[in-house]
Amino acid sequence: MEKPLFDVFWLVLCSALVFNMQLGFLCLEAGLTRSKNAINVALKNMADFALSVLLYWLYGFGIMFGLSQTGWWGTSHFLPDVGHTDAWLSAFFLFQAMFCATSVTIISGATAERLRFGVYLTLGALVAGLIYPVFGHWVWAGSFADGQGWLGAAGFVDFAGATVVHSVGGWVALAVLMLIGPRSGRFDQDDPSLTIPGSNLPMAMLGALLLFFGWFGFNGGSTLSANAAVPGIVVNTLLGGVAGVAVVIALNWRLRGFTDAIQPINGLLAGLVAVTASAHAISAPDAVLIGAVGGLVMKLAETALLRWRLDDAVGAVPVHLAAGIWGTLAVALFGDPEILGTGLSVAEQLLVQVKGILVCAAWSFGVAYLVFWLMKRRIPLRVTPEAERLGLNISEHGTRTELIELLEHMEGDARAGDFHGEVPVEPFTEVGQIASQYNRVIRALGLAVEKTQAIVRDIRDGIVTFQADGLLTSFNPGSQRLFALPGETGTVRLHQLLVEDNWQP
Template sequence: SELRMKFIGYLVVAIVVSGLIYPLFGHWVWGGLVGNQPEAMGWLRSLGFYDFAGSTVVNSVGAWVSLAALLVIGPRAGRFQPGQPSQKIHGSYLPLSVMGTLLLWFGWLGFNGGSLLTFSPVVAQVLVHTLLAGVAGMVVAGILSWFKRHLLEVELLIYGSLAGLVAISASCNVVSTPIAVIIGGVGGAVMLLVWEALEHWHIDDAVGAVAVHAGGGVWGTLAVGLFAQPEVLGTGLSKGSQIAVQLLGIGICFVWAFGVSWLVLKGIDRLTPLRVSPEEEDLGLNVAEHGAKTELYELLRVMEAQAQTQDLSLRVPVEAFTEVGHIASRYNRVMQALETQHQRLQKVLSDLQKTQARLVESDQTSQRLLLNILPSPIVDRLKTNPDTIAESFEEVTVLFADLVGFTEMASRLSPIELVERLNVVFSAFDQLSEEHQLEKIKTIGDAYMVVGGLPTPRADHAMAIAEMALDMQRVIDVLNHAEREEQFRIRIGINTGSVVAGVIGTKKFIYDLWGDTVNIASRMESHGLPGQIQVTEATYVKLNHHYQLTPRDKIMVKGKGEMQTYWLKARSEGVG
C-alpha cells in the first residue's frame, strides 16, 4: 500500500495490528514463556507449535496484513498496464535502502539473540546462525536473479538477505550451523518464487513485504518441523506431528491476520476510500497528506509550472549549502538569463510588428491611391509585370460629357469657388460610375470621360452607359435646383465600338483609350446640344429595344462626313 494509502489507513492498520491481531496471536504462540507460567500458555504453544523469534508471529503477521491492504488498495498507477509487461517503479534512493538493510541486520542480531531472554553460550550460536542465514539468502537470491535476468539486482540482494533472516528466526537456536545456512538459502529462493507469483497476479508489493516476510516466514516456520533437533526443541512430538503442528500454526496465522485485516480495511474502504486520488498519488503522499515539501519537490514544482504557464519569472526557493540548493541557484540564473533575453526578443518582436503595421498601412494607402487612378485588374498586373500594358477590346461604349458655359462661369467665380463647384459635380459623377460598375477614364477641364465594357468585358456595356447618362442629367437637375444663381447645363455624347486601352509612361501614368470609337464619342458630345444625350447608330442598335430614342437630322462630323445620330430620352416603359 506504499505511495497510495491515505494516512487514516495507516492509522487503522496500526491500531488493528498492535491492538488486536498481534497481541492475540502472540499470546497463542508465546503466552506463558516469560516467567515460565504454564497456566498462561497459549493454545498453539500447548499443541507444540514452535516459533523462536517470530518468523510467523512477527513477520508473517505483518506480511498477511500487508497482503490484505494491497488487495483492497490496488497497485500503483502505471505498474500494470493492460497488454503490456509490468513496469518496474524504482525506489527513490538505493544507497539509503542498502544502509537501512544494514541497520536491520544489526537489529535482527539483537532481536534473535535477545529472544533467549538470558545471556548464555547459546547466544553466540544464535547470532552466527542469524548472520549465516542472512548471507545465504542474499547469495542464493543473487545467483537465481543472475540466471533468470542476467543481472545482479541490488533490490533482490536486499530482499534475499532479509528473507534469510526471516526464515532462520523461527529455528536459529534449535538447528545446526549447516542447516541454518540451508534454511537461509532456501528462504532467499522462496522469496523469489513469491515475488514472481505476486507480479504474475498483478499484486503490487512495492517493498517486497509479502515476498520477504510471508515467503520467508512460512518457509522458516515449516523448517522447524523439518530440521529442528528434537532434544533441543523439547515439544515431545514426532517429526511428522511437529510438521503438522507447524503447518496448522501457519494456516491459523494467515486466516487470523489476513482475514481480520481484510474485513476491517474492506469495510472502511466502502465507507470512505482508503486510496488517495490520482492527483495526490502523482504529487506524492509526503506533500499531499502531510505537506512535507522538499527542495527537490520545490524545484520540480517550479519547473512543471513553467512548462505549463511559460512564465519565466518563476524562481525556485534556494536552500544554501545543499546540493539541490546549488542546482536551484544555477537554475534560477539560467531562468533569469532566459527571461532577460525573452524580454529583449519581445521588444524586438513588438517593434517589428509596429513596423509591419506601418508598412501594411502604407501599402494600403498606396493601393487606394492607385485604385483612384487605375482599374483594379490593371493595378494587379502592374504589380506583377511593370512592362507596358495595352489591350484591344472588340466592343465597348464610351461616354463624353461637357459642362456647357463653364468658361463664362469661370469668369464670374473665384478659382476656389469654381473648383469647389466642379468638384461637387464630378464627385457625383464618380459615385454614379461606381454604382453602374463603369470605368472612369479621366476629366479634362470641364469634360468627363467614362467607358463601359473594360477592363472587364460585359455584355450590357451600352445599357450601363445609357443609365449613367440619364443619371448624370438628373444629378445636374438636382444641383441646379439647389443653386439658383449659377445653373449647370450638360452635353453628353455616346458611341459604341472597338478601342485600345492601356497604360503609357513611367511617371504620372494614366489608363487611357485610343481609337476611332473614342474620337467619334468625343464628336457626339461636341456636336450635341445642351441638356441632350446624343448617341451614334452603333449605340442606337444596342439600346433601341430598351430605351426611348428619337432620330436627329444627319450631321456633318469632321473626318467622317454625314452621320445619322439619335437623342437618348429615357428608358422605355415596362422595361426592367
C-alpha cells in the same frame, strides 16, 4: 518471577537491539519510496511504534502473556506494573513490546505512498491491540504466566517469530494491498517488473544493515536468558542472512547479467526471516540452506505478486510472509527433535507447522480483510489521485520541501510560458544546484527566444501560424503588410489570405 540479574540485563540489551530495527525499517522504507512520500513513511514508523507500545501496555501484553484461558487468551497482567518493582516483568515486557512494534511496522512499507495516515493508524491499532497478541498467545503463552496456548500445546514451534511476528505482519499487509490497489502508474507500462524508483538506495541499504544488527538481539534474546545457546543462535542468524544475500545476487546475475541494488536487501531480510523460526535448533549448514532457500522463496513470491498486479512498495510480503512460511516449515525439516522438545516425529511436526501457518493466515488475513473491507464501504482507504500525485508529505502532513517548492516554481513557469523568471536558489544543497542550472537554462532559452522573435518581427516575408481548421493563431508584421491584416487575428482563416481582399471575416 525471580530471574538472575544477568538474564534481566541480557534481555534489556536485546530489547535495545530490537528497537534498533525500528531505525532500520524507517531508513529502508524511506529509501525505497519516493522523496515526496519519505516524510510520511518516517512519520508512520514513529507513530505506529508509539501506538503499538501503548496498546501493548494497556492490554495487549495481558492478552498475549497473561494467565491462559483454555489456551485462547490471557486474563491477567493488564496494565502491568512495569518500571517499579519486578525487574524481570519490566525486562520481559520491554522485549515483547519491541516484537509487537516490529510486526506492525512491516505493514507500513508494503502499503506506502497511497494509504491515508488515519487509516494506517487504525490498522496499526487493530494489529497491535488484537491480531498480534491473540495469535501470540496461541503460540507463546506460558512464557511468563501459567498456562499454554493451544497451538503451542499441539507442538507448534516458532522460536523467535517467523510466523508470530513476520507472517502476521505479512498476512495483514497482503489483505490491505488487495483492498487499496496499486500506486498510480505502477502497472501502466507494458513491463510490470519495472518498479517505481526509490529516493535513496544507499539509505535503504543502511536500513537493511541496521535490521541485520538488530536481528542479533531479536533471535539472541528469544532464549529469554543469557545461556550457552546464545552464541550458536546468533551465528545461525548471521549465516542465514548472508546466505539469503548470496543466493539472490547469484540468481540475478544468472538471469539478468547483473544485480540491482534492491534485490540483495530483500535477500538479506528473507534469509533472516527464514532462519528466525528455528535458529535455536539447527546446525550452521542448515542455517545456510534455510537462508538461501528463503531468498529463492522471496524471489518466487515477488514474481507472483507482479503477476497478480499487487503493488508492494518495498517487498514486505515476499520477505516477511513468504520467507516466514518457509522458515516455519523448515523447523520440522531441519530442527533437532531433542531441542524442539515436542515429542513429535518429522511428519507429525510438519503437519503441526502447516496447521500453525494456516491458522495464522485465517486469523491475521481474515480479520484484517474483513475489518478494512467494511471500512472501505464507509470511508476511502487511500488518498485522492491528486494527493497521491503531490505526495503524502504535503497532502497528509502539510510538510513542504525544497524539491516540492522548486517543482511548483517550474510548473508555474510552464503554465505562464515565461522564459524570464528564475526560481529561488538555496545554496549548498542538491536541490539548490538543480535550481541554479534550471535558471541558467531559462536564461539561455529566453535569449534564444528573444533573438528568434526579433528575426520574425523584422523579416519582410510573411509568417503565419494556423490551426488544423485553417484558423490563424498568429502572424508577423510582414504578414500584416502583405495581406493588410488587422491587429488581431479574429476569425481570419488561411484560405481567405489566398483570395484578394477576402481576409475580412
